[in-house]
Amino acid sequence: MTHATQPPAPTRILIAPDKFKGSLEATEVAAHVAAGLRRLVTEGAVVALEIDELPVADGGEGTVAAAVASGFAPVEVDVTGPLGGPVRATYAARDGVAVIEMAAASGLAFTAADDDAARRSGTYGTGELVSHALDHGAHRIVLGVGGSASTDGGAGLAQALGLRLTGPDGELGPGGDALRRLVAVDASGLDPRLAETEVVLASDVDNPLLGPDGAAAVYGAQKGADATAIADLDAGLARWVEALGEAGFARAAEVAVGPGAGAAGGLGFAALALLGATRRPGVEVVLDLIGFDARVAGADLVITGEGSLDEQSMFGKTPVGVAAAASTAGVPTVAVAGRTTLTTERLRENGILAVYPLTSIEPDVATCLARAGALLEDVSEILGRNHLIGGQPR
Numbered sequence: 001m002t003h004a005t006q007p008p009a010p011t012r013i014l015i016a017p018d019k020f021k022g023s024l025e026a027t028e029v030a031a032h033v034a035a036g037l038r039r040l041v042t043e044g045a046v047v048a049l050e051i052d053e054l055p056v057a058d059g060g061e062g063t064v065a066a067a068v069a070s071g072f073a074p075v076e077v078d079v080t081g082p083l084g085g086p087v088r089a090t091y092a093a094r095d096g097v098a099v100i101e102m103a104a105a106s107g108l109a110f111t112a113a114d115d116d117a118a119r120r121s122g123t124y125g126t127g128e129l130v131s132h133a134l135d136h137g138a139h140r141i142v143l144g145v146g147g148s149a150s151t152d153g154g155a156g157l158a159q160a161l162g163l164r165l166t167g168p169d170g171e172l173g174p175g176g177d178a179l180r181r182l183v184a185v186d187a188s189g190l191d192p193r194l195a196e197t198e199v200v201l202a203s204d205v206d207n208p209l210l211g212p213d214g215a216a217a218v219y220g221a222q223k224g225a226d227a228t229a230i231a232d233l234d235a236g237l238a239r240w241v242e243a244l245g246e247a248g249f250a251r252a253a254e255v256a257v258g259p260g261a262g263a264a265g266g267l268g269f270a271a272l273a274l275l276g277a278t279r280r281p282g283v284e285v286v287l288d289l290i291g292f293d294a295r296v297a298g299a300d301l302v303i304t305g306e307g308s309l310d311e312q313s314m315f316g317k318t319p320v321g322v323a324a325a326a327s328t329a330g331v332p333t334v335a336v337a338g339r340t341t342l343t344t345e346r347l348r349e350n351g352i353l354a355v356y357p358l359t360s361i362e363p364d365v366a367t368c369l370a371r372a373g374a375l376l377e378d379v380s381e382i383l384g385r386n387h388l389i390g391g392q393p394r
Contacts, residue, residue: 010048011388013037014299014331016056016292018318020307023372026055026062032373033336034304036380037388046388056304057067058318059202059282059363060103060146067092067099070290077132079125080160081110082149083117084174090128095322097140098133099289102126102264103147106156108223111149118225119233121149122174123267127160134191140198142285143271145205145264149178151216151233153209153240154270162189163274165243166334176216176265177229179236185247190274199277202285204316207262209255209269210238212217215262239355249273283321291333292325301387302326303380305336314346323351334387336379338368356383 017029024032030053032075040046054070057063068074072092081087082105089104092146103109105125111117126143133141150156156174161167164186165172172178174267207213216225216233237256244252255261260279261269271277296302302324306313313319323333335347335355347355356379358368368375 010050011046011301012050012052014052014054014296014297014302016054016302016322017305017336019062019307020372023338024376026057026066027053028373029305029336029376030055032376033305033380037378037384039377039381039383040388043176045385048299049388050132051073052295052299054290054292056283056290056292056318056322057144057286058316058321059144059204059285059365061101061107063144063202063286064090064092064099064101064104066286067289072099075132075136079105081125082106082121082123083111087125089125089129091133092282093133093136093138096137097142098138099142100126100129100133101144102267105129106150106188107147108149109147111224113222113224115224115226115229117149118151118220118223118229119177120175121223122152122156123148123150123154123265124156124174126267127157130157131160131191131326134193134197139196140200142200142289143277144202144282145267146203148264148267150185150267151220151237152179153215153237153264153266154274156180157241157267157270158190158274158297161191161194164189171310176233176236179240180232182236182239182243185243187247187249194275194388197238197275199271199275200285201260201263201268201271201277201279202282203260203263203268203279205263206259208257208259209261209266210234210257211373215266218262219265223322244273249386272343281316281321283316283318287321287325289327292322296326296329296331299329299331302331302333303336303353303383304333307338309335309337309340309342309357311341313342314350319352320350327351334383336376336383338372339365341377354386356380375377
């Protein structure tokens with residue numbers, strides 16, 4: 001009697017990268033890594049691979065795309081851009097949860113980074129996204145911040161949700177500079193549904209709202225503000241905090257000096273002080289949203305990555321967050337990148353066994369940007385030969 005030989009079980013790979021900024025979205029990174037690994041099967045170097053592609057983000061740009069890739073529905077809305085013009089923004093929704101990126105409505109991509117834009121940019125459109133999500137049944141809102149054009153302390157968001165701000169001549173206009181002329185805040189029209197809504201601020205920024213470490217001083221210049229504008233914006237934010245205290249928001253001053261208030265031009269402050277948000281590290285929020293724990297269970301290897309894997313990556317960025325979560329599940333992690341400045345020792349301190357940058361096979365960065373997909377397949381094949389051949393990942 002003969003017994004059929006069972007084929008070997010496939011090696012299970014979870015590919016969980018962030019975007020390569022300037023060249024590839026996270027979904028594209030995952031697809032190219034998978035294509036490179038599958039060459040090993042075609043060539044017979046590996047018997048079988050089971051590949052799971054799971055794009056990730058760190059709470060900033062790319063968070064909605066990661067949610068959609070994991071099964072959330074995209075929702076497109078026409079909202080007010082940072083300078084008042086219309087923009088088409090997308091958020092993600094599923095089972096009463098809405099995932100919103102403030103950059104989709106109020107991002108720096110919609111403005112010229114100049115002094116005028118820095119003074120006038122607001123967050124009204126982000127508030128419109130929140131309102132739309134509430135209208136369509138959201139009871140939990142994840143607010144991802146990063147890439148903001150504004151330094152308005154989230155005043156525009158609050159206005160879109162019913163808070164009335166008045167100046168010497170009536171309704172206060174948009175932008176952080178206008179806050180210097182803020183006379184009074186009327187909270188009677190603030191959307192009552194917010195009191196019953198869980199809001200999560202997905203942010204790793206720990207700056208306070210005001211002062212030398214605050215939203216205007218630290219991030220104003222990258223939005224086009226000169227030294228005078230930075231001082232004016234900081235003064236406007238200070239008046240915003242003061243006026244909220246006068247209107248009965250007793251915790252406004254306390255929240256303003258706390259970590260995270262300075263995120264996204266002070267949008268973090270409004271989320272924490274007015275919406276009752278809970279602040280959590282962005283990549284942890286995203287990993288929960290996309291069901292990372294369930295997807296990593298039973299995997300033999302995790303591959304993560306981002307465009308530039310450097311010292312900044314060690315503080316709340318996707319690769320380290322993914323490696324930490326994979327380590328908890330007992331799964332080793334390696335990474336791909338456009339470039340890296342980290343030593344093997346520094347990587348291993350943060351749970352990443354090795355990194356495979358595009359610059360290891362193409363030293364010219366411009367070429368790496370132009371041919372990122374093809375080069376990523378090549379380095380992924382090399383990664384596979386080093387870690388998959390021989391039966392088990394190593």
